[in-house]
Amino acid sequence: MNPSPQHRILLVDDHPMMRHGIRQMLELEDDFLIVGEASQGEEALSLIEPLRPDLVLLDNNMPQMNGIETLRRLRAMHYTGKVLLFTVSDAEDDIRDALRLDADGYLLKDMEPELLIQYIRDALNGALVISPGLTQVMAQALRAPARQAVVELTERERQVLKTIASGFSNKVIGHKLGITEGTVKVHVKNLLHKLGLRSRVEAAVWAMEHLRSAG
DSSP, X not given: OOOOOOEEEEEEOSOHHHHHHHHHHHTTSTTEEEEEXXXXXXXXXXXXXXXXXXXXXXXXXXXXXXXXXXXHHHHHTTOOSEEEEEESOOOHXXXXXXXXXXXXXXXXXXXXXXHHHHHHHHHHTTOOEEOTTOHHHHHHHHOOTXXXXXGGSOHHHHHHHHHHHTTOOHHHHHHHHTSOHHHHHHHHHHHHHHHTOSSHHHHHHHHHHHHHHHO
């Protein structure tokens, strides 16, 4: 029986004890491989190409270059792997900036270790992961007056929006709804335009607030 593939993870945090603790915890999991550590943003950027991590677990409150700016630079250099902000900050500005820079999740450091492990796996599988209790804060951070009511969406658009909120890719959404991947892309583009949003991450957060309350 072949062993399960290992996901390559880069830890970025300016506190050595925090990195050590997280490394020890994640190395107990057979599907995780810690390929490196960095104590600040510039160092993390220099490690992306040689280490090729599948996921970067990124602290926000670091000297010289914080996590948000590191994320911005990662996306500017076309890093397409997963990036999870792992921080003590629940400030709306930080959450909004992280999501608009296409972070794959925003997690608080006070969570239980088992939940962090589950969220890392969920993110690697394509889901947007958010610390419990942050949904309303994130929705508030991303709220804009131009966004229209969900009742103005077609039934198909509502279906697509719900699957986006579940973290599915366009290909999986197409399979679930019985439509082509190209059609899904058209629906996503129309949804973002209608709702005044800039990314599917923002759409996922919007859906978690509005579709849940709408039923």
